[in-house]
Each structure stands twice: as structure tokens, then as C-alpha cells.
Amino acid sequence: MTTLPTRLDPDAPEYAAHRAAMLAKLAELDAEHAKALAGGGPKYLERHRSRGKLPARERIELLLDPDSPFLELSPLAAWGSPYQVGAALVTGIGTVAGTECVITANDPTVRGGSSNPWTLRKALRANEIALRNRLPLINLVESGGADLPGQKEVFIPGGALFRDLTRLSAAGIPTVAVVFGNSTAGGAYVPGMSDHVIMVKGRAKVFLGGPPLVKMATGEDADDESLGGAEMHARTSGLADQLALDEPDALRLARRAVHRLHWRKSGPEPGSSPEPPKYPEEELLGIVPDDLRVPFDPREVIARIVDGSDFDEFKPDYGTSLATGWATLFGYPVGLLANAQGVLFSQESQKAAQFIQLANRLHRPLVFLHNTTGYMVGREYEQGGIVKHGAMMINAVANSTVPHLSVLIGASYGAGHYGMCGRAFDPRFLFAWPSAKSAVMGPQQLAGVLSLVARQAAAAKGQPYDEDADAAIRAAVEQQIEAESLPVFLSGRLYDDGVIDPRDTRTVLGLCLSAVHSGPVEGAAGYGVFRM
Template identity: 85%
Template sequence: MTVLPTRLDPAGADYAEHRAAMLGKLADLDAEHAKALAGGGPKYVERHRKRGKLLPRERIELLIDQDSPFLELSPLAAWGSDYPVGAALVTGIGVIEGVECVITANDPTVRGGASNPWTLRKALRANEIALTNRLPLVNLVESGGADLPSQKEIFIPGGALFRDLTCLSAAGIPTVAVVFGNSTAGGAYVPGMSDHTVMVKERAKVFLGGPPLVKMATGEESDDESLGGAEMHARTSGLADHFAVDEPDALRLARRVVARLDHRKPGPDPDVNAEPPKYDEDELLGIVPGDLKVPFDPREVIARIVDGSDFDEFKPLYGASLATGWARLHGYPVGILANAQGVLFNEESQKAAQFIQLANQRDIPLLFLHNTTGYMVGKDYEQGGIIKHGAMMINAVANSRVPHLSVLMGASYGAGHYGMCGRAYEPRFLFAWPSAKSAVMGPQQLAGVLSIVARQSAAAKGQPYDEDADAAIRAMVEQQIEAESLPVFLSGRLYDDGVIDPRDTRTVLGLCLSAIHNAPVEGARGYGVFRM
């Protein structure tokens, strides 16, 4: 075995400093996650409970197998926007009757579960995960439909939600809707287009137009129950496949529906006998410096997340600022690319392209561990072909067909973010540590570039340059870019699938690898033209 050694000193001053910085970021992250857990706030949570209803995460807890994990995705969606953190929707992956499923649950304590633009984006991302990984989709529905004041941002793209349900069904991926309350207007199409629908007695209300709208449109007098109640849909319209007496019964019926899917996972389950890492996962807190300009060895991270800390490095002496190699994680084979010193040079780019091709030949998923400031700039590197070599790496990533997983540990700047399979390159899952930052470039560099351009412009016009104004603008730009580089900001825009505690990395990746193996894992057999 090629067990990685460790040079990390848990008793050292650097380790203590790094750990303290990470714990501070985790405390801030917990405060933001608490906002999502709070839903619409105490007033609306209490109102919901008085109606005898469960909260969305309580519904999920009763739905999934006892003591099984639930990997919540994008809990910080809408952070920094005008909408509540969490976007009035809970999404994630859980196991129901032994079957891994994508689960979504409206949060009715937030404006009645109405969908805002971030709800839509979060739901579409959940649908994408279900389709790409061939996971059954279970929607726990209680929503008043579109948040009308923001309809201009929802109506046109929102049709994709219903398209996705039909596409999932056509692809042989089961869809289930469990309706606990209102499912109005466009929301009525969620149970209407799902393969299986469960409705709760005297609670579920599914109609294209409620009594007020019907009165306005047709003059007809009606009530909720006769217009769209669960019993009516179970006895008369036929929309309800299963009629539940209460919420726990609805969740029991949903579990039975999933059990009867006879869903077969083509790939393996995690290896329960996989050897854990040789080193303590708690030590992951002390690896990344608070100042990302200070390099760190990603092998220390790899040693604490892969089985037995066993890592066969590929080309260790060539392109040394990118570590590449083979390992197993919960029994699953993975190829790992991890930035060692931040900058990607010509050799690293060529090495990465070859390694990605090898993984595709062997049908092995790839894990990208980010800490890069981008591709190297400068006359010597331009003359040495950094553009074509960087393009070679990006070509390999873009046309790779094995599943990709990405974790942003530190910096992820510029085209290096692309080459390391950032969000635009559609990794199956992408997570960030609280220490991560991502942008076109670092705040100081970006502000400095703007300053140089402004200075040159003034000189070209023969005008004096205002140094005081320059300093003020640079400070403002640095502050703005710093704020927009932080993981909570990026996660709020769904540029990742969540900000995670470093100590949970192995578990999160294991859950993702298991989910990925519900679909065939096959590599690319051809590539675009590599510029040599």
C-alpha cells in the first residue's frame, strides 16, 4: 500500500492558528444555516404547528429510512438576496426503503411556500441531479404557487419544472408527489405530472384556480373541497392515486410507493468494510491557512478523506504544483486532481489532460480539490504556450464523461476554476469549505488591474492622476470583490451545492459517489482537437 505520510503538527502554532480561523468561519456558517432552519420565523412556524402540520424537515425525517443520512443541498440558497435564506424549499438526497432518492419539500412557513426566483433555481437544480444520476424524485408539496410580485422572473423559466417531470418519467426515472396542503395554479401540475400522487384528507387542495378565481372567471360558486380537495381527486377526478388520512399516513404511503418501484441500482453500494483514513478527520480543520496566499499541501487533505490514506500518485515529479493520483473512497475508485501550490503551469496542464483521459479510459470518477489562483501569466509562459496548454486541460475537463466531483478548499480563481471543473463545467456535485474563495481573480489583483488601466488612461490623455481617489476606489473594489468571493455569497447563488464542514468531506463525497452509481459510469472515448 502507498499510504500517504503526514507532516501536519497538531501541536504546532500554525496548526492552531489555522484551526482557530476555520472554527470562526464555521461558527459564522452555523449562524447562516440557522436562518434557513428558522423558515418564516417563530410566528409562522407556530401558526403552521397549530394547524397540526409538520415542518418540511420533519416530513423528510419521517419519509427516509430510520437512522439514514439526509444530504441537504443548497441550504443557503437566496442568501444575500431580498428573499429568505433557504428559498422556501428544502432539497437533498435521502434513502427511502433502501432506494436513494432526490427529495424536495416546500416550506409553507415562508409566504405559504410560494415559489420565488431562488426557489425555482433550487428546484431545477434538484431535478437536474435526479435526471443526471437517475435518482427517483419525491416532491413534498405545499405551495401557493408563484410568489406573484416576482412573477416576471418565474413565469417563463418556471415551465421547466413541469417539463422536467415529464422528461424524468420518459427517461424511466420515477416521480412521486405527496400533497400536504395547497398546490395551486402552476403548482397543480406537480401532482398532475408526477407518476405517483398521494394527497392528504381535508388538507390537500389541488386546483388550477381557487374559488375566488373561479368566481371571477366564470361566476361559479365553489368551495376548496369540492373544487380541489383530496377526497374529490381520489373519488371523482382520479388525480390522487393514494388517499391519506393524515401527514404520517401520507409519508407511509409514499414509502410504500417507493418500495414498489422495484428500483435497481446498477452500480455498487458503498463498501461498509472500507478502511478509514489513517489520520483524524478533525485535523482537516488545521490544514488551510486563514491567508490563502500561504500554500498548503493538499496531500494532507487527501490522506484524511480516502480509504486507508492510500494514494498512488501519478507523475509526482512532473508538474508538481498539481497532485494527481488514484485512490478509493468508501470503496469507490476515484482519480484525484488537487492543487498543490496554487498556480497552474504548462506542465500541470498537460499532466492534468493526460490524467483525465486515463480516468475516462478506465471509467473512473474524478475528484477535483481546488486551491488555484489560475494559470501562470508572464512573457516566458505565454511564449511557452500556456494558453494552448491551459486549453488542453479545459478541453479534457469539458469533454470528460466520467462523473466529476469538486470541492473548493481554498482559492479558485480565473480560468483555473474552469480547468478544475467549476460550476460551468457541470460537475455532478460541487461543495465548498468555509475557507474557499472564488472570483475572476483575487481582490487585490483585480483592484490593482483597474488602477493600472485608469492610470494609463490618464497618462494617455495628458491628465494628472488623483492618487487619493485611486486609493479610495481600490479599497472599495477590494472590499466588494472580497465580499463577492466568499462561499456564502456564491452558495446563495447556487454556484455550489452547499458549504460543508471540512470534517464532513469524506462522508459527503461518499454519499455523492453512491448517488452517482445509480447511473452508468462511462468515460469519453473521443475528444476535441488538442492544440499541440
């Protein structure tokens, strides 16, 4: 039997404390998500509705198949910046006419849906997901183009949006644009470069330059409709493929366009009727301690997310601070790597490298559950080859071509973040729990290193060391690094695809696995040189 046992005691005081801390973090997270849901606020939402228009998320809801899930991505984009949380754009993956698609929708209640630097990064991430996973892309467009005061950070990199649309089309991945209102200046190229274009009669306006700009540039007097109205584009320019009567009709036409694609997945189908985990998902709230220096067993997490809590562990007695093994998740076979005690030693690194190679030989997606403080340091470990063994693991991750899914559940520090397939190593999807933290190293360690360097510099110069100043600097550095390692900060910068409720982990991973199987799932044919 390979069903994981559990040692978790829901009646224990430790469990109650962990659960309470996690629920408090989730409440804080809900407050931040509410800012994204509010868009531009009641005033602008009411004005938008008074014009007979639907908010971005209601447009998405009408587009999706009834009662089907929508995996929203990067909802906290722009958090901590001068821009609105959510970055005036909604992105995610949902099922349209039986086909999984990447969907983006401008939020016109936020500065008319104009694009700021975070809007751009969020849109480019959505395009990347569509291309890498071979998912049709649907853009629900209503945007005034670049947010002009911030144009210096949007104009140059913004061209990648148009490049991506052409590359998707060239790769045979369909792109659909549904235009509800303004799509001006650079925004005009979104429908201009899409495979299928639908415009709403009397509402859509697609032009490189509106009437004021045309007047300034050429002296010509022109109105919105003759320059870029939906009927003009449907009857004269030919930019519009279909003319919709209103917004619901436009979304109906979009659903029909996707239906007519008869899109087929390239990856293998999942097994039938997966068995749910044997332990309640609710118990995921009480596993991770509030203090990440306290170890926990990641097998308790695995037991509550994989099918039937069934986990075939690979090398269970070797490199025991990293759990590796095979399971299925919603019927999809996967390999899992989960940090058990935080530190990665040479044995863990070698074990991981072999396991990743096996997964590629089997064409098996990999799921990484992060809780690592990094690779072990010290004279004994350096002499034992931790650099070359850690490099072996990183080499295996970097050159693996099967889909990678990462979830930060605890700490994710230093090069351990890379070895466990952090953002720089291009996992197909990366999510974080509210308990996660990620940085070069822990706040206390980083502040301590700076203090030691300063002490050594003072001693080398023969100068006395100011202990009071040192204490103040250490406190300030610890506070800064702690704030910058929190998941809401990292998610605001799109270093993950969202901060999720631990209870949703199985569902989120299942949706991601379904998405990655839209494209082929193939392991690496070879690797770089492993330093033995």
C-alpha cells in the same frame, strides 16, 4: 507502500491559528444556516403546527429510513437577497425504503411555500441532480404557486419545472408527489405531471384556480373541496392515486410506493469494508491557512478523506503544483486532482489532461480539490504555450463523461476554476469549505489591474492622475470583490451545492459517490482536438 505520510503538526502554532480561523468561519456559517432552519419564524411555525401540520424537515425525517443520513443541498439559497435564506424549499438526497432519492419539500411557513426566483433555481437544481444521476424524485408539496410580487422572474423560467418532471418520467426515473396542503395554479402541475400522487384527506387542495379566481373568471360559486379536494381527486378526477388519512399516513404510503419500485442502481457496487483514513478528520480544520496566499499541501487533505489514506500518485515529479492520483473512497475507486501550490503551469495542464483521459478510459469518477489562482501568465509562459496547454486541460474536463465531484477548499480563481471543473463545467456535485474563495482573480489583483488601466488612460490623455481617488477606488473594489468571492455569497446564488464543515468532507463525498452510481458510470469515447 502508497499510504500517504503526514507532516502536519497539531501542536504547532500555525496549525492552531489555522484551526481557530476555520472554527470562527464555521460559527458564522452556523448562524446563517440557523436562518434557513427557522423558516418563517416562530409565529408562522406555531400557526402551521396548530393546524396539525408538520414542518418541512420533520416531513422529510418521517419519510427517510430510520437513522439514515440526509445530504441537504443549497441550504443557503437566496442568502443576500430580499428573500428568506433557504428560499422556502428544502432539497437533498436521502434513503427511502432502501432507495436513494432526491427529495424536495416546500416550507409553507415562508409565505405559504410560494416560489420566488431562488426557490425556482433550487428546485431546478434538484431536478437536474435527479435526472443526471438517475435518482427517483419525491416532491413533498404545499405551495401557493408563484410569489405573485416576483412573478416576472418566476413565470417564464418556471415552466422548466414541469418540463423536468416529464423528462424524468420519459427517462424511466420515477417521480412521486405527496400533497399536504395547497398546490394551486402552476403548483397543481407538480402532482399533475408526477408518476405517483398521494394526497392528504381534508388538507390537500389541487386546482388551477381557487374559488375567488373561479368566481372572477366564470361567475361560478365553488368551494375548495369540490374544486380540488383530495377526496374529489381520489374519487372523481382520478388525479390522486392514493388518499392518506393524515400526514404520517401520507409519508407511509410514499415509502410503500418507493419500495414497490424495486429500484436498482446501474453503476458498479463499491468494494466491501473500506478502511477509514489513518489520520483524524478533526485535523482537517488546521490545514488551510486563513491567508490563501500561504501555500499548503493538499495531500494532507487527501490523507484524511480517502480509504486507508492510500493514494497512488500519478507523475509525482512532473507538474508538481498539481497532485493527481488514484484512491478509493468508501470503497469506490476514484481519481483525484488537487492543486498543491496554487498556480497551474504548462506541465500541470498536460499532466491533468492525460490523467483525465486515463480516468475516462477506466470509467473512474474524478474528485477535484480546488486551490488555484489560475494559469500562469507572463512572457516566458505565453511563449511556452500556456494558452494551448491550459486549453488542453479544459478540453479534457469539458468532454470527460465520468462523474465529477468538486470541492473548493482554498482559492479558485480565473480559468483555473474552469480547468478544475467549476460550476460552469457541470460537476455532478460541487461543495465549498468556509475557507474557499472564487472570482475572476484575487481582490488585490483585480483592483490593481483597474488602477493600472486608469493610469494608462490618464497618461494617454496627458492628464494628471488623482492618487487619493485611486486609493479610495482600489479599497472599494477590493472590499466588493472580497465580499463577492466568499462561499456564503456564492452558495446563496447556487454556484455550489452547499458550504460544508471540512470534517464532513469524506462523508459528503461518499454520499455523492453512492448517488452518482445510481446511474451508469462511463468514460468518454472521444475528445475534441487537442492543440499540441
